[in-house]
Amino acid sequence: MRLQRVGRKNDPSYRVVVVDKRASTKSNQSVDLLGSYNPKLGQITINGERAKDWLSKGVQPSDTVYNMLISQKIIEGKKRNALSKKSPIINEAKIKAEAEAKEAAEAKAAAEKAAAETPEVTAEPVETPATEEVTEEVVA
Numbered sequence: 001m002r003l004q005r006v007g008r009k010n011d012p013s014y015r016v017v018v019v020d021k022r023a024s025t026k027s028n029q030s031v032d033l034l035g036s037y038n039p040k041l042g043q044i045t046i047n048g049e050r051a052k053d054w055l056s057k058g059v060q061p062s063d064t065v066y067n068m069l070i071s072q073k074i075i076e077g078k079k080r081n082a083l084s085k086k087s088p089i090i091n092e093a094k095i096k097a098e099a100e101a102k103e104a105a106e107a108k109a110a111a112e113k114a115a116a117e118t119p120e121v122t123a124e125p126v127e128t129p130a131t132e133e134v135t136e137e138v139v140a
Helices: 047-054 061-073 090-117
Strands: 002-006 012-017 032-038 043-046
Touching: 002 061, 032 047, 043 061
Parallel strands: none
Antiparallel strands: 002 012, 012 032, 032 043
């Protein structure tokens, strides 16, 4: 279950189709047409009964179609990350950065605590007795 792009240049619209995994959506070898999606207007139209029927037969939806089915309340579950693995979700990046900052702050606090616990040794100048230099005369 995937999206098939239709529409003109700079005016995208998509069909929600069931296609064999080995075939491209561009080949027009779709098994069934389930609905449409217009991203500019935010319109999602999916036939819920047929979508559930195909899912019961083992059809695997793409991440985007899966998220659409959840938003239309055709199926229940948690939405998936539809972005590529190379570009993570911004919120995850923020969470990761905050976790690293927290670890750095904890490490700094631990270092300061360790420095406070160790007694500081102050080196006082110790007076050493003056030694007299003894010169020996060399007898030749």
